[in-house]
Amino acid sequence: MNKDMIANEVLSDNIASVLTLYPYAGDFFSASGIEGFQDRPQWTVRQYIADIPEALLEDIGASSSQLAEHFVLFLSRMEALKQKKKNVEKITIIGGQNKLGEHEDITISIEKGEIITVMGPTGSGKSCLLADIECLAQGDTQTKRKILIDGRIPSERERFQIENKLIAQLSQNMNFVMDLRVFDFLRLHGESRMIEDLDKVIEKIFDTANDLAGERFSKETPLTELSGGQSRALMIADTAFLSASPIVLIDEIENAGVDRKKALRLLAREQKIVLMSTHDPILALMGDKRIIIENGGIKTVLETSAMEKQNLKDLEDMDRKTTKLLHMLRSGERVETSVTML
Numbered sequence: 001m002n003k004d005m006i007a008n009e010v011l012s013d014n015i016a017s018v019l020t021l022y023p024y025a026g027d028f029f030s031a032s033g034i035e036g037f038q039d040r041p042q043w044t045v046r047q048y049i050a051d052i053p054e055a056l057l058e059d060i061g062a063s064s065s066q067l068a069e070h071f072v073l074f075l076s077r078m079e080a081l082k083q084k085k086k087n088v089e090k091i092t093i094i095g096g097q098n099k100l101g102e103h104e105d106i107t108i109s110i111e112k113g114e115i116i117t118v119m120g121p122t123g124s125g126k127s128c129l130l131a132d133i134e135c136l137a138q139g140d141t142q143t144k145r146k147i148l149i150d151g152r153i154p155s156e157r158e159r160f161q162i163e164n165k166l167i168a169q170l171s172q173n174m175n176f177v178m179d180l181r182v183f184d185f186l187r188l189h190g191e192s193r194m195i196e197d198l199d200k201v202i203e204k205i206f207d208t209a210n211d212l213a214g215e216r217f218s219k220e221t222p223l224t225e226l227s228g229g230q231s232r233a234l235m236i237a238d239t240a241f242l243s244a245s246p247i248v249l250i251d252e253i254e255n256a257g258v259d260r261k262k263a264l265r266l267l268a269r270e271q272k273i274v275l276m277s278t279h280d281p282i283l284a285l286m287g288d289k290r291i292i293i294e295n296g297g298i299k300t301v302l303e304t305s306a307m308e309k310q311n312l313k314d315l316e317d318m319d320r321k322t323t324k325l326l327h328m329l330r331s332g333e334r335v336e337t338s339v340t341m342l
């Protein structure tokens with residue numbers, strides 16, 4: 001609920017109903033030595049504030065209109081904090097229809113901390129599936145899918161609120177338009193989330209982002225000067241540590257200089273539900289399950305098997321060699337030793 005909505009309702013509401021909605025409301029006044037909020041249940045908040053003796057207001061150093069404003073701010077912040085703690089244990093995808101209009105006979109549940117990859121040919125409908133989850137579709141998109149949160153239909157508020165979104169979408173291009181330095185961006189974001197110990201959190205995000213990105217950047221670097229990989233790394237670290245969204249969607253992390261394996265582990269460790277579309281076999285096998293899309297419909301869901309996890313080790317070894325090869329080539333070295341020796 002945003003501040004203006006709280007302002008309009010709350011100030012003209014009676015204290016009894018304000019307390020039902022915001023049980024902690026009286027704390028705001030008692031913390032300033034103004035007692036008796038609970039004792040006048042039939043008064044409106046406006047009446048109550050107007051009745052505060054002038055001398056007491058002078059002690060506090062606020063006019064009655066300022067006090068009213070601070071009260072509203074206090075409530076909206078407390079509400080934001082409550083939402084921050086909101087957890088999602090599970091999302092459920094209920095099948096709709098594919099591009100041919102055929103019924104998608106499937107229900108998939110994804111639990112907290114799980115990594116799900118979405119695979120299928122170009123144009124098959126991977127981005128569409130992620131978009132359905134992003135808007136918590138209710139049969140109102142072209143796929144006719146429905147998405148449940150913890151087994152229930154999400155409220156209108158959960159679907160359409162802009163602040164404190166349940167879902168963070170990391171799209172292919174971050175396209176920063178803001179002319180901010182990395183540090184200012186993180187500080188603003190942290191302040192809007194009312195993070196305690198913000199300096200420490202900023203430091204952690206900054207270090208993690210640099211760890212994920214190939215080339216280091218500084219806190220003074222303007223966002224618009226970050227490379228594709230650097231800005232993606234920054235957004236991933238920001239999402240892991242600053243975003244309240246329990247669900248993270250990643251559409252096609254292309255090979256943009258981000259250590260994608262680390263990024264995935266980081267997001268899963270922060271107990272997010274992660275869904276990622278990919279064309280990369282290693283990332284696919286790193287997931288707990290993979291959803292296979294064909295013709296706009298979910299063809300099947302496969303759990304990564306023990307044998308596949310075993311194969312993943314060999315693949316990662318190959319990947320390590322390829323990365324080493326890339327470093328050698330980038331720094332102008334020749335690759336004349338046997339590749340098996342790398």
Ligand SMILES: Nc1ncnc2c1ncn2[C@@H]1O[C@H](COP(=O)(O)OP(=O)(O)OP(=O)(O)O)[C@@H](O)[C@H]1O
Nearest residue numbers: 097098099121122123124125126127128142143296
């Ligand atoms: N169930 C469906 N019903 C109707 N149209 C669909 C359905 N699923 C996907 N489409 C359409 O198919 C087209 C391609 O889908 P989408 O962009 O999701 O593919 P993609 O798998 O993400 O491809 P790429 O790998 O190139 O990113 C889109 O125009 C989308 O609207």
Ligand SMILES: [Mg+2]
Nearest residue numbers: 126127251252
């Ligand atoms: Mg796509």
